[in-house]
Amino acid sequence: MIQLKDVKKRFGRTNDEILAVDGVSLTIDEGEIFGIIGYSGAGKSTLIRLLNGLETPTTGTIKIGNREISAFTGKELREARQKISMIFQHFNLLWSRTVKQNIAFPLEIAGVKKADRERKVAELIELVGLSGREDAYPSELSGGQKQRVGIARALANDPEVLLCDEATSALDPETTDAILDLLTNINERLGLTIVLITHEMHVIRKICHRVAVMEAGKVVEIGPVLDVFQSPQAPITKRFVSQVTEPAxxxxxxxxxxxxxxxxxxxxxxxxxxxxxxxxxxxxxxxxxxxxxxxxxxxxxxxxxxxxxxxxxxxxxxxxxxxxxxxxxxxxxxxxx
The missing domain is CATH 3.30.70.260 (ACT domain)
Known part of the structure; x- marks a missing residue:
């Protein structure tokens, strides 16, 4: 489904260069929830921006399905992005729009007819558990409800891939678990491929099938979550695993x-x-x-x-x-x- 081959991303000039992503190669299967974990500066946020074309790799290739997104520009890139949605840590909602208007926004941009928009929005509101809050504004919602709006909006164009950029970092533990349960439900019901970046091993443990551990721009360990928990190899992986296996x-x-x-x-x-x-x-x-x-x-x-x-x-x-x-x-x- 998603293939990265020797992807590198450099920022800056030759004498002041930052290698944010350093030779990453990995494959993400269709329909799986794939986690990417690392501390600040590990390169995970840059990597996820490469996946949706917000950044272009300096070298290497990125394929999603049969499309080499790393080679797209202009109209081709815009069309490819319609099948790659994203949710964010701070929700990024339109504060002057209601819940249903926020969810309808990408459909308006895509030129979907009003009747079809309203039908789709109603389906998504029910899917994410916001029935009865259709006419509320973001300022009237809790953090978890705002993220549910963000998820519904991200699903509006029927994407093939959902990218989650620290999507639960701003939420309390109970709300985090509720959002993770929702993402699991969406993955199972829609067969949606989900790529999730985080610095919290609890998030990886709860919903991911496989995980890649990043440090200094490199993937230092990758595998099924249970295998990584059982036998972490890299020192940084051992630190992450201890977050949820060894109490303070x-x-x-x-x-x-x-x-x-x-x-x-x-x-x-x-x-x-x-x-x-x-x-x-x-x-x-x-x-x-x-x-x-x-x-x-x-x-x-x-x-x-x-x-x-x-x-x-x-x-x-x-x-x-x-x-x-x-x-x-x-x-x-x-x-x-």
């Missing part, structure tokens, strides 16, 4: 533990439901203290992590760890005193 204060709690062996267990899929801890205590002469535990649910399945302190004879502890490996539980010794 975990490091301090570990630092103050007196002695013993600290291990981290990782459970994936059905293994999150197995009574591994009870079995460990019954089989081995070791004392087990739970330091921290967490289960996260991704679209690919459940992911659980557990940090334990094991106290006892060194040989018994080694045998217990070997037993965990035999069960297929990913086990890592993270401290030994």
């Amino acid at each position: 204060g975990t490091d301090q709690a570990i630092a103050h533990l007196p002695g013993g062996t600290l291990i981290k267990l990782v459970f994936v899929g059905e293994k999150t439901e197995h009574p591994v801890l009870a079995s460990l205590i019954r089989k081995f002469d070791v004392d087990v203290n739970i330091v921290q535990g967490n289960i996260s649910h991704t679209k690919g399945g459940a992911y659980g992590s557990l940090i334990l302190q094991l106290l006892g004879n060194e040989n018994d502890i080694d045998t217990a760890i070997a037993y965990l490996h035999e069960l297929g539980v990913q086990t890592e010794v993270i401290g030994n005193e």
